[in-house]
Amino acid sequence: MFVVPMMLSNILQSLFGTINNVYLGQMIGVDALAAVSVFFPAMFFFVSFVMGLGSGAGVLIGQAWGAGEPAKVKQIAGTTLSIALLLGGLIAVLGGVFSRELLTALATPANILDAAAGYARIMMITMPLTFAYILLSLQMRGVGDTVTPLASLAASTTLGLVLTPVFIRGWLGAPVLGVASAAWASxxxxxxxxxxxxxxxxxxxxxxxxxxxxxxGMLPDAKLLRAVLRLGIPAAIGMIVMSLAEMVLIGLVAIGYLFSRVLMGFFITDPAVIEVAQHSLHIVLWSSVLFGISITFSSAMRASGTVWMPLAISAFAIAAIEVPAATWLSRSIGLDGVWLAYPITFAAMMLLQMSYYLVVWRKRTVHRMI
Known part of the structure; x- marks a missing residue:
């Protein structure tokens, strides 16, 4: 009952973003989808940091809970939440004022800049809520509770998916919010x-x-905070590095080959674009299984405090394998070469993480960190 709720949570999380994009693409248009997508790199960067904090806190909370120290659990959780809220508050203030400038720096096309800035402004102003929710979910897993995060995510996803089209169309007297509908619903x-x-x-x-x-416990404890950051910052950097590989959702692997044309048709309607997207999915989809295996090994090592080597392996795979492979193959066989670089990289990453896990990590003694 620990792993299955986590898997379902990941599926629900992906489903929320996917269906919201379908709403925007079909009910407003391709420009709306582009306006939301352009903010994704910044949003992922912010979320990566708080998820890194949550991962670090989760490891320490798990050790404190296992040692029968509930007071220490609350102290770790409180300290981490305080830092996350401070960071979220800073993003909210700066984002509320400089969202347009941020989107301009991200080279947002002029025709979608206003819509993208409006969406980004709401997402950043409400960042403290997002950070608190993500952090609390990760911390609950640290005490062995994966069912409550799943139940809360199911409720949040359902409500969000109901509200998004309501705000897009202005149903039931609701305001018509356009592209910002997804942000307000979230x-x-x-x-x-x-x-x-x-x-x-x-x-x-x-x-x-x-x-x-x-x-x-929300009065920050410097010693605990250093321990959380020591574990959390490498995890956050690792997520950002991994985002460069643009992981394809594992949940779509089984149906991707059979329904890839229909799948891409939910988002785009141009037949030529659908054809290219379908072909690209055929090249990449299967390799997400390799990526998932790699993540399994690296996560197991991070949970014991071994954080830098999994990160170094991921960074090496991106810099020394993916980028050169994509560059060389694209010159040799065109666009397909860029997509082929992903399964090559994921296979190498899996072999490297698995090798380090089996040859080095398993021989080490795991020590308590708090």
């Missing part, structure tokens, strides 16, 4: 879910319920 669903989680965790007397002890 913010409302996240806030609602956080309120439910607070009540639910208090009622269950959950070890991560926000009570007086938790609030005291």
């Amino acid at each position: 913010a409302i669903s996240t806030l609602t879910t956080l309120a439910w989680l607070h009540l639910h965790l208090r009622r269950r007397k959950h070890p991560l319920a926000i009570d007086a002890a938790f609030l005291r």
Whole structure:
């Protein structure tokens, strides 16, 4: 009952973004989809950092929980939440003022700049909510609870997917919000879910319920914070490095080959573009299985505090294998060469992570870090 809810959570998370993109592409148009997509690199960067914090905190929380120290659990969780909220608040202030400048720096085309800036502004202003939700979900897994994050994500996803088309069309008297519909739907669903989680965790007397002890733990502890950052920063950097490989959703592998034309048709309608996209999916989809195996090995090592070597292996695969392979193959066989670089890289990454895990890591003694 630990792994399955995590898998379902990943599927739901991917499903939310995918269906929201379908709404935007089909109900507004391709420019709306482009306006949302252009903010993705910045959003992924922000989320990567807080997920790195959450991963580091989750390892320490797991050790404290296993040692029977619930007070230490709350202290770690509180310290990490304080830093995440401070960072989220800074992004909210700067994003509210400079969202247009950020999108301009990202080379956003002029015809979608206004829509993209409006979407990005809402996403950044509500970043503290996003950070709190992500962090709390990761911390709950640290105490062995994967069911509550799944239930909260299911509720949040359902509410968000209902609200997005309501705001796009202005149904039931709602304002017509255009491209920003997805951002507002996400913010409302996240806030609602956080309120439910607070009540639910208090009622269950959950070890991560926000009570007086938790609030005291929100006064940052420098020693704990250093331990969290030591584990979390490499994990965050690793996520950013991995994003360069543009992972294809594992959940679509099984159906991708059979329904790739229909799948791409949800997002785009130009037959020529669909043909190119379908062909590209055929080249890349299967290799996401290799990438998933690589992530399994690297995650196991990070959970014990071995964080830099998995990161170094990933960075090496991107810099020394993927980029040269894509460059050389694209010159030799054209666009297909760029896509072929992905399975080559994922295969190399899997072999390198697995080799280090089996030859080196398994022979080490795992020590407590707090």
